[in-house]
Amino acid sequence: MLVLAATYLMFHEMGHLVLHRYAVEYIERVKSPFYDQTDDDHRRLRMMEIQADSYAVDAMFESINDEHDRFLRFLAAIIAHLSEFFLRHVPNTKAINYPHLDERLKRVIKKIDVQHPGYKMQLDLTLTIGLQTFFALTFAEYIPSEMKDFAFNDSDQLSDYLFRLIDAWKAK
């Protein structure tokens, strides 16, 4: 699993090398300490990260049709993104030259096409427990005072709830 998660991160970097090889001078310039980045630079750098993430997903799933193999790769991609959440000291997922952490994670979640109920459940649990761990590690309130407000019919409802809390933190 760790190897797959590391592979995902490696594919992301490879995506930069492949997709942004024509932008090396630009990247060097905007990342030099004497350069004042503009909003347009932030946007362009964020777009490059989205492209590299997308490249990583495509590379991970190229010619992988077996359900179990796809499950493992989705699990690895989720864990690779969650691992960045756990480096934060506050429950804020914002970034300047990167897309917000929750947006990057959501883009992977949207691509999940695993049908097997057991695999699907494990992916859902990894996501929802991962996000709750993020709140717990950053000492954020995520369990409402009324326990009845913390009951969900399915894991999608729970993950929607958790992502809404993240949105609320970003809006602060």
Ligand SMILES: [Zn+2]
């Ligand atoms: Zn990157």
